[in-house]
Amino acid sequence: MNPPDAPSFPADAAQQDWVESRLITAIMDNAGSALAAMAATIPVIVVLLYREAWLPGLLAWAGAATGICLLRLAMIARYRRHYAGTTGPRLLAFWQRCLWAWPASALIWGGSMLLYFGRGQTENEFVCMMVLVGMGAASVSVLSASLRCFYHFTNALGVTVTTLLLYDLLVMDPFNNDLRDYAMLVLVLVFWGLIRVGGKRFHRVQRSSLELQYHNNQLIESLTRQTQTALDAVGIKNRFLASAAHDIRQPVHALGLYADWLSSEPELVREIAPKIVESTKAVNALFDSLFDLARLDSGKIRINIEQIDVAKLLRDLELQYRPLAEAKGLRLRLHVVPGQATSDPILLQRILGNLIANAVKYTARGGILVASRVTRRGMRIEIWDTGVGIAPEHQREIFREFYKAPPSHAGTEDGFGLGLYIVSRLSNILGHPLRMSSRPGRGTVFRLALEGTDAAQADARAVASLAQLVNRP
Template identity: 45%
Template sequence: MLVDTQPATHQHMPASPEVRDQWVDSKLIGVLMDNAMPSLISAALALPIMIYLMAGEVHSVALTGWTVLLLGVLLYRYRMIGTYRLRYDSTEGPLRMEFVRRYGWSWAAVGVFWGASIGLTYLQASVQTQFVCGLVVLGHGLLSLTAFSAYLPAFRSYTNALVISVLVGLMGPMLMGVVPTTGVKHLVSLVLLLLIFWWLLRMAGERLHQVHRASFELQFYNQELIDSLTQQTRASLRAVATKNRFLASAAHDLRQPVHALSLYADWLATEPEMARDIAPRILQSTRAINELFDSLFDLTRIDAGNYKVRLQHVDVRQLFADMALQFEPVAAGKSLRLRTHARPTTIWADPVVLRRILGNLVSNALRHTQKGGVLLGLRHRSDVLVFEVWDTGVGIAREHQQAIFQEFFRVSQHQGTEDSLGLGLTIVSKLTTMMGYQLALNSVANRGSVFRLMLPAYTRREGPITDGTSVLVNAALRGLR
């Protein structure tokens, strides 16, 4: 089980352009659909007036067909608006894009049928009727600026269909060999004016669309900034809370050995003949104070990023021999056995950092082991090198296996924690994270624990790698019990 109990620093990352564009397009579709009902109402009000004007002046079959088709499209769009309100109004993103892809053709259909009214009346109805129909079509074109320009594909689909339909209606008689009574000059003028109107309409629509898009992009960035500030504020509050807890715990743990030291000093002042008995206790209190300060300084340097890493070749057997020399007196003082096992291996690492990590693990194992012993070994695997620290101590319950890496945490029911500062495993966790190593823990309460430090296999190893390493480690561990 990998252990990484240091609180993760969640840094707010800016959203990708794809995410931003998807969010903005979703909002623009929302504006488009908010304006769909007013445009539908205006079309429904204009339709009876145009039918009344064209009745008796245009071919009845053509008028009936146009009316039925346009009315059918308007009813379909009414149903479409209801579907959007029911299913898509409360959603965003891909669902709205899917809605537009499904119903997008209806904008072009409305444009075609409104433009077709020019073809029905041109050269057939009276000049007054043609003028009114032209005004209605012009009004629908201008209405599209406010109704459809928010979402550019819908706006372009509608205006292109509207203008092309009007052009076909104007050019239709000429294609069929009917020459306008007013002459070709007036028809050419109408076509040129229509093309100019089309160009101006598209340009104005695109500018309005840019205004809509810029507004929502600004809203997106503002929300992103608000979210970032909120996260930073929460992180700051957590940091302050952690600092306060850290200082309170440090003050509590520092007060104990200092208070004991002052008591021993007073005792020595009043009873000088007790110096032989008091001196070891004074040394123990002084050692506890020095250990606390060293640990605090280590944590401060690691957190500040000032811990200097110096990589070099490290002889693992020599490292284990030095550590055995350091901790064997501690083990002997508790009647424990301390063993090491490693094949001849040279690795590329920081010897100070590696010694600090393994030393804290061994010290922690000895502190919580009352009988048996501790084994420090190196296991070779295909992709990693694994340093292992086994003990036959009290073990760690599952509910405490994450918390033990927090500052000043100590399992209250464990023997041997009275003089522990609760910083050793915190330093181990921070150093392994800093070096890019992995740390794993397996433990059973009242049976013992094994800490595994996994290093990438960019090491120089001598001798074949066999399963004998596992056999030797297990045999050595059995010898400790």
């Protein structure tokens, strides 16, 4: 019983398909030259035997051999038109449909012994037998990439030749055989066994080589992804350093100036103290963003899911951000309806705080509206502003880390460009879909759907978010 084609060690389906496809490709790439040699041998056999063999039988054999060559040539042409360079089930199915052609060839060529064995000159018989020996030997290198094809061919050839030898020994002339006839049978059996062993070993070498190539390709692809990730990390670090050097220098430098001014003119404390407070808040806000980013990217963020009074949360945020809005001459309005949401109160407050702070930063006149609404899927919070708006080409980019809109937008010079990136990451972790619409020069609205979640789901999303960040191309 023929052993199936199998990898030398356990492999996944993708690897097996790829290796099998490459083995089939190796056979089909060599099939043309092997077929040409076989076709060229047909007239040689005819020339050698036409005076000795039964002519109708010789012509019938030549026709059958030519026919199988033409059929195999059509298979090769079909392969090159439709399957060359492909892998997977489609190529394997084509190969299964073609397998019969090789044992059919072996039966036809092995059957040629009926024309000459024990019937003609020894020299011609020797040449014809050497053709069969050459075919068996060549099958080791040409067909052993597929054990099934190799065994089909060699078994068909071996069984045909052995059967005809036994027929000649036991039926045609059982009493006049000499040692040469029995030696011939033994040699055929030994040679048959040797080419089977050789083909199996050669197949293992080819398969192991392809499996190694597959794993090398996987390793190269993985290393390429990791290299790109490292380059992205370097790019992020460079953007961070450039942004940090610019953004932290301004409030820190201002703090130094105010401190020097205060030390030289203490009577101006009422005028200088608020400026020091504002500069300190700016530095704290910058570092808060960095700390949030560090917790997200290290996977150390803690999630505590509980029931939240949405109206109370929004009123607390109003108290926190109303002075900031009024300092710019803006009106911060609140429109709330009673309702509960299941979320992490600290992270949700961080999301909404970043969105409100962003609205204040990018609004020069008018105001900000923070509203809560009840929908069929739960509470939804909306934050409207009458600010500069966001151009369509920037609406996807603003959620990327360290991204800032062009300087032509007032207010974009402050901060690291982390606010909306952190908002996007946290809303994804909490399972709260975030939508945005904006019209340049008219304002922007962010809508946060407070769909229910639980701690296990949030933790899983946090792990997935970190893995996606580490493995992104």
